[in-house]
Amino acid sequence: MEGGGTGFDMARAKARVLFWISTVLAGLSVILVISNGILFLVNQEAQATVNRRQQFINQSAQLGRLNEALVRALATTAANNKDDQLRELLAQHGITFQINPTQPSPAAAMPPSGKN
Numbered sequence: 001m002e003g004g005g006t007g008f009d010m011a012r013a014k015a016r017v018l019f020w021i022s023t024v025l026a027g028l029s030v031i032l033v034i035s036n037g038i039l040f041l042v043n044q045e046a047q048a049t050v051n052r053r054q055q056f057i058n059q060s061a062q063l064g065r066l067n068e069a070l071v072r073a074l075a076t077t078a079a080n081n082k083d084d085q086l087r088e089l090l091a092q093h094g095i096t097f098q099i100n101p102t103q104p105s106p107a108a109a110m111p112p113s114g115k116n
Helices: 002-080 084-092
Strands: none
Touching: 002 084
């Protein structure tokens, strides 16, 4: 009888070890699932921050082009209308420009030759 009891005790000990190993592995898998969820949320927030920064950069580039077009229009208006107040306003913001006199075209500057 003692031999039969020893085999039963060994099987019971193995079952107990397997139970604890399974329990520890199940606990580790729950911890991994929770940490995966936390990392997902952190990554999602970081991605949202990157997207906001990229949108700001894109909008800044668009506004930069618009700003340049506005400055060119103002400078052209100030030059064409000889508007000293507008020129002074642009100068206050660090924008200066020079008026290039229009050069007559070479064909217009040549006198008629009298030949037909």
